[in-house]
Amino acid sequence: MGKKKKQQDKRPWCYYCERIFLDEAQLVQHQRSKHFKCPECPKKLNTAQGLWTHCNQVHKISITEVPYAQEGRGGMDIEIFGMAG
Numbered sequence: 001m002g003k004k005k006k007q008q009d010k011r012p013w014c015y016y017c018e019r020i021f022l023d024e025a026q027l028v029q030h031q032r033s034k035h036f037k038c039p040e041c042p043k044k045l046n047t048a049q050g051l052w053t054h055c056n057q058v059h060k061i062s063i064t065e066v067p068y069a070q071e072g073r074g075g076m077d078i079e080i081f082g083m084a085g
Contacts, residue, residue: 012083016069028082048076
């Protein structure tokens, strides 16, 4: 009779704000509505690079960081979609 080993939490989490979700579909929905939403129009993109491209081409504005990201995690150079990236 030994101690049970703790299993690591394998639920998906948001790279930008570290929020934990029940499944990856909820994570992707969160990222699109919170981190990849255009500040000028209601469009929701799939990636930070998509948001940057949209804002640059359509609205002629430059975005340098992912909105609502924790400090040090808002860079546009990392391509993240859901848990992939």
